[in-house]
Every structure is written in structure tokens, then in C-alpha cells.
Amino acid sequence: MGFISYIGRDYRAVFERDPSAHSAFEVIMFNSGLHAVFWYRVAHAMHRMKLPYLPAAIMTLVRLLSGIEIHQASKIGPGLCIDHGTGVVIGETAEVGEDCLLYQGTTLGGTGKDTGKRHPTLGDGVVVGAGAKILGPITIGDNAKIGANAVVLMDVPAHASVVGIPGRVVRKKVVRMSEAGPVEVLDHVHMPDPVEERFAALEGQIAVLEKKLRQVEGKESLMKIYNTMSGSKEDFEPLEPGRVKMYACGITVYDDCHIGHARSAIVFDMIRNYLRHRGYEVKFIKNFTDIDDKIINRARETGRSWDEVARTYTGRYHEDMLRLGVEKADIEPKATEHIPEIIEIVKGLVDKDHAYQVDGDVYYKVESFSGYGKLSGRKLEDMEAGARVDIDERKQNPMDFALWKSSKDGEPSWDSPWGPGRPGWHIECSAMSLKHLGETFDIHGGGADLIFPHHENELAQSESYTGKTFVNYWVHNGFITVAKEKMSKSLGNFFTIADILKKFDAESVRLFILQTHYRSPIEFSDEQLREAEAMLDRYYQG
Missing domain, CATH: 3.40.50.620 (HUPs)
Structure with a gap:
């Protein structure tokens, strides 16, 4: 898809998404969002040709005239509509899919902690509400809807609706898309109200406290x-x-x-x-x-x-x-x-005759614990009878297990009373x-x-x-x-x-x-x- 076809898709997107677009003359002459996207495409083409300074100069001029800041290195698919675009920011490594809609004040920014890819990736058909901030190298799935003033810091699945600070998924459509594409658009009127949800959360916390009080008073059922x-x-x-x-x-x-x-x-x-x-x-x-x-x-x-x-x-x-x-x-x-704590326990088990040392290894003595098998419901004598033939003959019982393993060449090790080694799993x-x-x-x-x-x-x-x-x-x-x-x-x-x-x-x-x-x-x-x-x-x- 070439430069002209991209511009054509951007132009048609304005009529599809912006109800105030009444005529071609009006859109071409006065739509600041379309102007910004057009000059971005010019500057991006120059950027890909590695022309110095001029792409940045063009986008700086666009920002001064429209209030829309798009980095010339960002990657934007066809059909982008920026509605009432003042304050829109699209960062250097941001990627925007096809047929997306951004309202005023949208930020596709970084978090200040990342290098390389540090801005978000938007899938196709994403709608971002006024004042929303999408930050960091995260992915927003196809046809997701980001509510006004949301702050999104984590990946968002396809077809989800996100509101709040930090952004959270409150509604999601997970059925597969038909060839006709998505029917729904972002409804700012009927999006969940974060303030109302916060009141509901507070009511829930009060209920928890009341339950806790009943527990303390001995009135809560077990x-x-x-x-x-x-x-x-x-x-x-x-x-x-x-x-x-x-x-x-x-x-x-x-x-x-x-x-x-x-x-x-x-x-x-x-x-x-x-x-x-x-x-x-x-x-x-x-x-x-x-x-x-x-x-x-x-x-x-x-x-x-x-x-x-x-x-x-x-x-x-x-x-x-x-x-x-x-x-x-x-x-x-x-x-x-926790190596010091592990060594201390192993020493204690040896001192209490629950463990023994053999050639730098330390084994737990299962016969020293009368309750061995009580959790799994197994009997020690049955386990001994079923033990494999190729057991370690150094063990006092085939079921004895390693508390400390002596180190072999090239393996990590820590100093211990039994020589260099490392802990057993258990x-x-x-x-x-x-x-x-x-x-x-x-x-x-x-x-x-x-x-x-x-x-x-x-x-x-x-x-x-x-x-x-x-x-x-x-x-x-x-x-x-x-x-x-x-x-x-x-x-x-x-x-x-x-x-x-x-x-x-x-x-x-x-x-x-x-x-x-x-x-x-x-x-x-x-x-x-x-x-x-x-x-x-x-x-x-x-």
C-alpha cells in the first residue's frame, strides 16, 4: 500500500468517524487531525530516506500549528482519525494499527524506564478516549476501547474496554470478528463510572471489616x-x-x-x-x-x-x-x-540424630521420624519394598533423602561444616x-x-x-x-x-x-x- 492510498484511507476515516465532517472542502481545509497525519506521512517518508533535520522540522511546525505531536519515526497504519486533536502525543517507537481513532489529549508515551522499544503498540480498530494515557512498551489488542482519562500500563486483550487509573478491563467481547468487522464503537456515555465503582469497593471493604469484627466477637460462622x-x-x-x-x-x-x-x-x-x-x-x-x-x-x-x-x-x-x-x-x-538458615537446620538434624553425613553429603534418616508417611498415607515398609534396585548403597535406608549435596567439579557451592556443597530440594x-x-x-x-x-x-x-x-x-x-x-x-x-x-x-x-x-x-x-x-x-x- 503506497503513500497516496494511505492518505486516501486517512481522508475517508474522517468522514466515517467524525460526525462534524460535512464536506470535502471543509475537511481538507480545516481538519487539523487530517493535516497532522498528512504531514506525518511526508515526514515519515523522509525519515525512512534518512534525510536529516527536515522531518523533525516538519513535525515541529505541525505541533506548533495544530497542538498535535507525532514523532516522525513512529509507525502508523492507514485510516487513522484524530478527532479534536489538540494535545495528542505519539512517541518515537509507538506503533498504530489500521483504522484507529484517537481523541484529544491522547498520549502514546514511554514510562521513562525503558530503552529501545519504549512506546505502546495499538492493534487495528483501537479507539482511545479523550485524555487517555497509554504508557510503555505494551500491546493494545485489536478493536480495544480505552475510556476517557484512563491510564493504561499493562497489555489489553483484543475487544476489551478499559477505564480508570490504573486502567482495568471492565468489559470485553471475546467472540471472533466477522468479515464485516466490529460493529461497536466507544460509547463514552455508557462506560462504567470509576467513581461509582470506587464507592462500591468501599462498601465491600466496610462489609469485610464488619465480618472481621464478627469474627473477633466470635459471631462469625467458621x-x-x-x-x-x-x-x-x-x-x-x-x-x-x-x-x-x-x-x-x-x-x-x-x-x-x-x-x-x-x-x-x-x-x-x-x-x-x-x-x-x-x-x-x-x-x-x-x-x-x-x-x-x-x-x-x-x-x-x-x-x-x-x-x-x-x-x-x-x-x-x-x-x-x-x-x-x-x-x-x-x-x-x-x-x-537462605543458605545460612539451611545449614543451621541441617546441623540441628545431625545433632538430634535425624541425619547423618556420608562423604560430604548429608541425608535425612526417615526411620528416625515415627510419623513418616502420615501426609501421603504411605507406609515406610511398603516404600522400602518398592524401592528401585539402583539405590545409593551409602544410605542407611533406601528412602533417606539428601539435605546437603557435596559439590562436583564446575557446580556452584557454598561452604558448610561438611565441605563445599549445596542444599537438597526439600x-x-x-x-x-x-x-x-x-x-x-x-x-x-x-x-x-x-x-x-x-x-x-x-x-x-x-x-x-x-x-x-x-x-x-x-x-x-x-x-x-x-x-x-x-x-x-x-x-x-x-x-x-x-x-x-x-x-x-x-x-x-x-x-x-x-x-x-x-x-x-x-x-x-x-x-x-x-x-x-x-x-x-x-x-x-x-
């Missing part, structure tokens, strides 16, 4: 929670009235997260939010395992350092969670930040939960695959060390399956969060996960996600 330890629902009574301490096992940061990780994150985000709704003050801890055999192996495969691998995938996890709308935990500790969570939540806390959660051996081992070593009950309520979410098999990286039947979000918006993914009871398995397929998408559409259109 909620029930399913405890994996007992295999039944129990009255939920936190250690401290009105306060809940919760720990959920996070990920090992060696690869991109799959939808199974998303389920655990969304489930415990929901549980945390529900506890808040009930009036509890929640302290939520979710860890990162940032040293592990898998991380070391990935570092070798890619020629990077182990800590670079850990940082990379920790960052990608945060990006995935942000897109899924999962709030960060109050504290997100890393295993490598001891990391005991150390982090003990430091941040204390010897006993209310809720420990994770996927059902963690019940054994991870949580069983964690429980044994923690109670052996402190002599106290480790956790009062164990909560586990069910698997996501593919063709009735658990989704996992080892089986190769997994789908990353990033890949799924290329096809489906995050709200549909959350609904897909939360529409099934958190302890039940979910069969994953595109068809199931499309059904969740259609259900969401019916909700918004209802």
Missing part, C-alpha cells in the same frame, strides 16, 4: 477447608484470630512455565483473595527454587551460568503471572538467599517457611504431585527439627491432564503459558482453570478453552 492430612473438610481456625499465614511451593526456575504451573498459581491466588474477602489479614509466601540439578543442566546445555538461567526464568515467570492477573506473594524468597522450603512464617503456620499448599515426596519430606525434617506441628492445613490442587495423562515437562506433553496466551486472552485462561473444583483434574484442550471463552462472552453480554 469456614471449612479440605485438609490433605486428614482427607476431610475441617473447620478453619487460624493460629492467630483474624490472621492467616500461608506458604505455597513455587517453581524451579530452569524453563518457561506451563499451564500446570498456571493452575497452582491461580488457585492459591484465589485462595488468598477469598481469605481476604472473609476479612483475614493474609501473609502469603511463595518461593523460587533457584539452585537445582535441572538449573545446572540447563546452564550447561545453553552455555550460560546457573544464576543467569535462574534470573532469566524468574523474570519470565513474573511476566506470565502479570499477564494472568496473578498478584505477587507478600514475600517471594529464593533458596540461595530442605529449602523448610528453611524459607521457618524464617518467614515461624515454626508452625496455617496453610501449606502446592500441586498434588508435591504430596510425595516433597511435602512428606518437608514435614518430616521440619517437625524433627522443631519438635512442633509444622502445618495445620495442607491444601493441594489437582493436575492438568492431556489425553488423561498428567501434564509435565518430563512427558513432553506440556503447553507453555506464553504460547497459550498467543491464542487465548488471560481472562479466558483464568476462567478455564477456576470453573473446575481446585482439587479435581482438568483435561486441557483448545476446545475447552474456547468453551471458557464463549462462557465469558455470555457473561459480559448478559
Whole structure:
């Protein structure tokens, strides 16, 4: 599509979008938005030819005459209409799709923190209301509508409506577009009122406070929670009235997260939010395992350092969670930040004869803990009988597990009383939960695959060390399956969060996960996600 055709599309867009456009003469002579877009296209062509100074001079003159500031390097598709354009700003690396509509005071700006691509990308058919600010290298999906004076700092899915400061999605049309294109336009009159919504939020907060007061007075009915330890629902009574301490096992940061990780994150985000709704003050801890055999192996495969691998995938996890709308935990500790605490616990277990040293490795002695197997419902003698033949003969019992691993050549290590080495997986969570939540806390959660051996081992070593009950309520979410098999990286039947979000918006993914009871398995397929998408559409259109 050439320069002339772009200008033609811009000209026609004025008549399609601006009801005050009555004649060709009037538009060509007096429409400042069309003038600004026309001269931008001239300056942009010169910019692409690498002509110095002149493109910037043209756009400076446009800004002085019209009040519209468009950087000559920005990329703007055909059919742009700028209505009452005073105060419109389009930054250097901004990209605007086809047939977009910008009202007065619109800013497509940067946040001041980014280099390179630092301005937003607008899809086709986007409408931006008066005074709205879209900031940073974010993406606004096709046919999205940004309400007047909204401040948008995060990606917006296609066909969504956004209002408020910061901008939030309040309405979304998720059905597929027909060949005729979108029928709806931005309705400034019937957009949700952020002030009214704020009053509603305050009413909700008052209701929460009233519930909390009833709890303190002993008048609030107890909620029930399913405890994996007992295999039944129990009255939920936190250690401290009105306060809940919760720990959920996070990920090992060696690869991109799959939808199974998303389920655990969304489930415990929901549980945390529900506890808040009930009036509890929640302290939520979710860890990162940032040293592990898998991380070391990935570092070798890619020629990077182990800590670079850990940082990379920790960052990608945060990006995935942000897109899924999962709030960060109050504290997100890393295993490598707790080496002194880990060593202290291992020393205590050795001193109490719950652990022993072999050639620089330290193993937990499962036979020293009479309650081993009480969480998973397994008997130690049955596990011993089913142990594999190729066991480590240095162990006193085949089921003994590593608390500390001696270092091998080229592996990261820390000094310890048993020589240089690194922690085992299970001891990391005991150390982090003990430091941040204390010897006993209310809720420990994770996927059902963690019940054994991870949580069983964690429980044994923690109670052996402190002599106290480790956790009062164990909560586990069910698997996501593919063709009735658990989704996992080892089986190769997994789908990353990033890949799924290329096809489906995050709200549909959350609904897909939360529409099934958190302890039940979910069969994953595109068809199931499309059904969740259609259900969401019916909700918004209802």
C-alpha cells in the first residue's frame, strides 16, 4: 500500500468517524487531525530516506500549528482519525494499527524506564478516549476501547474496554470478528463510572471489616477447608484470630512455565483473595527454587551460568503471572538467599540424630521420624519394598533423602561444616517457611504431585527439627491432564503459558482453570478453552 492510498484511507476515516465532517472542502481545509497525519506521512517518508533535520522540522511546525505531536519515526497504519486533536502525543517507537481513532489529549508515551522499544503498540480498530494515557512498551489488542482519562500500563486483550487509573478491563467481547468487522464503537456515555465503582469497593471493604469484627466477637460462622492430612473438610481456625499465614511451593526456575504451573498459581491466588474477602489479614509466601540439578543442566546445555538461567526464568515467570492477573506473594524468597538458615537446620538434624553425613553429603534418616508417611498415607515398609534396585548403597535406608549435596567439579557451592556443597530440594522450603512464617503456620499448599515426596519430606525434617506441628492445613490442587495423562515437562506433553496466551486472552485462561473444583483434574484442550471463552462472552453480554 503506497503513500497516496494511505492518505486516501486517512481522508475517508474522517468522514466515517467524525460526525462534524460535512464536506470535502471543509475537511481538507480545516481538519487539523487530517493535516497532522498528512504531514506525518511526508515526514515519515523522509525519515525512512534518512534525510536529516527536515522531518523533525516538519513535525515541529505541525505541533506548533495544530497542538498535535507525532514523532516522525513512529509507525502508523492507514485510516487513522484524530478527532479534536489538540494535545495528542505519539512517541518515537509507538506503533498504530489500521483504522484507529484517537481523541484529544491522547498520549502514546514511554514510562521513562525503558530503552529501545519504549512506546505502546495499538492493534487495528483501537479507539482511545479523550485524555487517555497509554504508557510503555505494551500491546493494545485489536478493536480495544480505552475510556476517557484512563491510564493504561499493562497489555489489553483484543475487544476489551478499559477505564480508570490504573486502567482495568471492565468489559470485553471475546467472540471472533466477522468479515464485516466490529460493529461497536466507544460509547463514552455508557462506560462504567470509576467513581461509582470506587464507592462500591468501599462498601465491600466496610462489609469485610464488619465480618472481621464478627469474627473477633466470635459471631462469625467458621469456614471449612479440605485438609490433605486428614482427607476431610475441617473447620478453619487460624493460629492467630483474624490472621492467616500461608506458604505455597513455587517453581524451579530452569524453563518457561506451563499451564500446570498456571493452575497452582491461580488457585492459591484465589485462595488468598477469598481469605481476604472473609476479612483475614493474609501473609502469603511463595518461593523460587533457584539452585537445582535441572538449573545446572540447563546452564550447561545453553552455555550460560546457573544464576543467569535462574534470573532469566524468574523474570519470565513474573511476566506470565502479570499477564494472568496473578498478584505477587507478600514475600517471594529464593533458596540461595537462605543458605545460612539451611545449614543451621541441617546441623540441628545431625545433632538430634535425624541425619547423618556420608562423604560430604548429608541425608535425612526417615526411620528416625515415627510419623513418616502420615501426609501421603504411605507406609515406610511398603516404600522400602518398592524401592528401585539402583539405590545409593551409602544410605542407611533406601528412602533417606539428601539435605546437603557435596559439590562436583564446575557446580556452584557454598561452604558448610561438611565441605563445599549445596542444599537438597526439600530442605529449602523448610528453611524459607521457618524464617518467614515461624515454626508452625496455617496453610501449606502446592500441586498434588508435591504430596510425595516433597511435602512428606518437608514435614518430616521440619517437625524433627522443631519438635512442633509444622502445618495445620495442607491444601493441594489437582493436575492438568492431556489425553488423561498428567501434564509435565518430563512427558513432553506440556503447553507453555506464553504460547497459550498467543491464542487465548488471560481472562479466558483464568476462567478455564477456576470453573473446575481446585482439587479435581482438568483435561486441557483448545476446545475447552474456547468453551471458557464463549462462557465469558455470555457473561459480559448478559
